[in-house]
Amino acid sequence: MSRLSEFRALEEKLREQLQALEDMKQDKALQEEMQFETELRALMEKHNQSPQAVIALLDSNHRSVPEPKQPVSRKPRSTKRYKNPHTGEIVETKGGNHKVLKQWKNEYGAETVESWVL
Template sequence: MSRLAEFRQLEQKLAQQLAELEQLKGSSELKKEIEFEEKLRDLLNKYGFSLRDIINILDPQSNRRAAPAVAEKTPRRARQIKQYKNPNNGEIIETKGGNHKLLKEWKAQYGSDVVESWVS
């Protein structure tokens, strides 16, 4: 799109938004809401309350819903020791995880499914 076409399109959108803004300014509903907000803020200042105080007065349960419940942390279950026995050469490996050097070599050579079948 050329810069001129882009400029004209943006200009048209701006004119449309300005028309909507003027329409809103004349709205009696908007005037009522603005008046209500001003009176509410004046009242809050007069009595020294904040919006959060008012929410707590009107709905005391609101802060309980907002805070996520903290679950008790349970310790992890210890890993079980697995014993692999290579039927080809009789070697035995005992490990709790899959990060054992020889176990990785076996899985690369024979395949993971085959090596997992060697668990005794």
């Protein structure tokens, strides 16, 4: 490409960009945004605040961090002792997820095994 054609191509791009800039200047939404920015900067200067301080202030209000919940503490489970009258075997457990206890409940029934509590 010759220098003259390169120059004319750049000149045309510049004209297009200048036209786009003029079109944007006429945009009402852009004008309102620019006015807002000007007023906001003046307000920040009046109150001696930086953009970071304003962002931090707005961000902290936006998040509304919930209060940390107090952990719910349950009363510790008491140990239950079961004695199988057929075998004499004793099982101690704090919950119902004990292997032998489950076997007994499957074999003899849950109500029967619960009656074996010591």
